[in-house]
Amino acid sequence: MTIADRWLLPDGMDEVLPPQATRMETLRRALLDLYYRWGYDLVMPPPVEFLDSLLTGTGTDLDLQTFKLTDQLTGRMMGASADVTPQVARMDAHSLKHRGPARLCYCSHVLRAKADQHQGGRSPVQVGVELFGHAGLEADLEILRLALASLVTAGSQEIHLALGHIGIYRALVEACALSREAELALFEAIERKSPAETEALVDAQIDDPAVARMIKALPGLHGGRDMLDEARAVFADGPAPLGAALDQLQALCEGVAHGPDDVTLYVDLADLRGYQYHTGMMFAAYVPGYGQALVKGGRYDDTGRAFGRARPATGFSMDLKLLATLTEQQPPCDGIWAPADETAGASELDAVVARLREAGERVVRALPGQHADPVEHRCNRRLVRLGDDWQVSPLA
Numbered sequence: 001m002t003i004a005d006r007w008l009l010p011d012g013m014d015e016v017l018p019p020q021a022t023r024m025e026t027l028r029r030a031l032l033d034l035y036y037r038w039g040y041d042l043v044m045p046p047p048v049e050f051l052d053s054l055l056t057g058t059g060t061d062l063d064l065q066t067f068k069l070t071d072q073l074t075g076r077m078m079g080a081s082a083d084v085t086p087q088v089a090r091m092d093a094h095s096l097k098h099r100g101p102a103r104l105c106y107c108s109h110v111l112r113a114k115a116d117q118h119q120g121g122r123s124p125v126q127v128g129v130e131l132f133g134h135a136g137l138e139a140d141l142e143i144l145r146l147a148l149a150s151l152v153t154a155g156s157q158e159i160h161l162a163l164g165h166i167g168i169y170r171a172l173v174e175a176c177a178l179s180r181e182a183e184l185a186l187f188e189a190i191e192r193k194s195p196a197e198t199e200a201l202v203d204a205q206i207d208d209p210a211v212a213r214m215i216k217a218l219p220g221l222h223g224g225r226d227m228l229d230e231a232r233a234v235f236a237d238g239p240a241p242l243g244a245a246l247d248q249l250q251a252l253c254e255g256v257a258h259g260p261d262d263v264t265l266y267v268d269l270a271d272l273r274g275y276q277y278h279t280g281m282m283f284a285a286y287v288p289g290y291g292q293a294l295v296k297g298g299r300y301d302d303t304g305r306a307f308g309r310a311r312p313a314t315g316f317s318m319d320l321k322l323l324a325t326l327t328e329q330q331p332p333c334d335g336i337w338a339p340a341d342e343t344a345g346a347s348e349l350d351a352v353v354a355r356l357r358e359a360g361e362r363v364v365r366a367l368p369g370q371h372a373d374p375v376e377h378r379c380n381r382r383l384v385r386l387g388d389d390w391q392v393s394p395l396a
Contacts, residue, residue, distance in 0.1 A: 012115040012122030016321065022331045024125070024324040028107050030153050031127055035105040038146055040129050043104050045087035047111075051077040053090065056306040061276075062086070065112045080111040084126050085317060086303065091305030092132040092311060101133040105322065112297065120214060121321070122241075128297075128317030132304070136311035137248055140281050141255040147295045147316045148260055151285055154294075155327035159263045160286040161256065162293075164271035165249055166278045169218070171241040175211050186215070191272045193219040214238050222268040225253040231269060248281060274298065289327065294323060308383075334360035336392055337374035337382040352390040 004070050009015065032042060047356050050071070056062050067080040081087060084106050084274070092102050101175055107127040115122050129146060131139050144161075151159050152294060176289055182205045189197035206212040218235045221227060235242040253265055273296075274282060280299030287294055295317050297316025304311045338353050364377045374382060374395060 010122075010131050012112075014123065014321075019331045020324060024320055026331075027154055028125075028127065028320060029325050031150055032105065032107060033144070033332070034149060034153055035129055038103070038142075040103040040105040043088060043106050045081060045084055045091070045106065045108055047109070048078050048080055049087065049303060051079045053307075054079045054081065054086065056086070065113055065114065067113050069210045081108070082110055082112045082315055083317075084108050084110060084128065085300075085315065088315075089129045089303040089305050089313060091133075092130070092313075093307035093309035097279055097309070100132060100371055101131060101139070103129070103131050104319060105129040124322070125320035126317050127323070128315060129322045130313060130315035132311045134189065134314075135252055135272055135301065139312070139314050140248070141252060142176045143297060143314045143316055144256055144283060146364060147283070147285060147297060148256070148263060148317075150318065150323075151287065151326075152260055154292075154323045155329075156287050157262060158288055159260065160266060161263055161287075162266045162268055162271065162284045162286070164268045164273075164282045165245040165251060165280060165297075166272065166275060166282060167245040167280055168235075168269050169272055171245070172211060172215050172218070175208070176206050176215075185334070187272060187275065187365070190215075190219055190270050193222075193270055195219050200209075210237055214242075217376055219270050222270060223266070225250075225265050225267055227269075228253070228265055245280075252281060253274065274300075280314075295325075331378060332378045333372075333378045335364055335377060335379035335381070337377065337379040337395070338363055338365045339383065340366040340368045340370065349383070349390060356392075 036042075048069075051066070051068060053069065058158035064082055067082075069078050070076070071078045088104055088106060092104065096102060099383070107125065110124055110126045112122045112124075118260040119137070129143065131143055148159060148161070173186070178186065180295065182201070186198065186201050186205070189201055195216070198219050202212045202215050206215065221231050222338065228246055231246055232243075235246065249267060253267070256263060256265060261299045271282060273284070274334055277300055279301045282298035283296070285295040286292075294318050295318050297314070299312075299314040301312045302310040303313055303390055336356060338349065341349070353363050353365060362378070363383075364374070365373070374380075379395070381392050381394055383390050385391075
């Protein structure tokens, strides 16, 4: 191994340097303060859990993303957290056991076995909120509004919000009694929004003309909120859950309309993201200049069932590293440069520096023999001795 090799990081692992680290920490504090004001309590999940608990009810995708290791104390398999949401669901179901709704938030490092092609690295800092114990539309709307408020807090000037509802696809498929292979092929065709593939599969597998017509229309049902009127006409004779899902989306669109003015709504009934995980409405929020969603969320009821307590749940998550790149604002140059202790009056200087720091000032103390530019340490002022007193003065 050469000296250069010792500085290499594993693919997908990155370090965060100044000033980006400062931006991330400032944003972390701002987001957690925002969630606190909305009534969300902070939780801190462990970085490693037993595998059978960590992956319970989460599907195969998270299994493939989880680093696995053997616990030397018990011999049981453990996993590094690749997604905080299942951990928070366990906390709600097993550790907290609130009788009513529980609002929880978090900001934790996670580790993933492979880089997500859309989300970048393998070591994101996941920040998000979860609302447990309420199945009503009000909970979904609160989560949506808080997700938008998070983007605004991060500095977003323009937001594109995509809404969907997995219940529409579920209701249509349940009315068909398809084989597993046929359903998988249909799922992939609709997910790709391929009308030709969808039509061919429907013609070959589905005998009910009404259901066949509705499924064929699904890949084309996306657009502005006015598209919901078209969907109501398409699903007029469909199963009852279709109308209920459309009513929910309509109400969410109207509720979001009273939020930030810079939000553009987009409804996509063929969005099947998280099909094995979500149970109701889903959403993703995009910002110009980014090729992937900065916020993803939705309803995922009954996740706590595996821990002995099924509860309604809705929430969202984000990558703090990615979110912090929304603004390139530099940390303020607003510190005070203090001389080293090698001059007379060092004890008095110590007291002055202590008082300034207690008052909230950033004071950088020079070290003996140090020849550094105070500006490099984000200082725009310096402590100078004037007679018997120490004074804060602008840099010359």
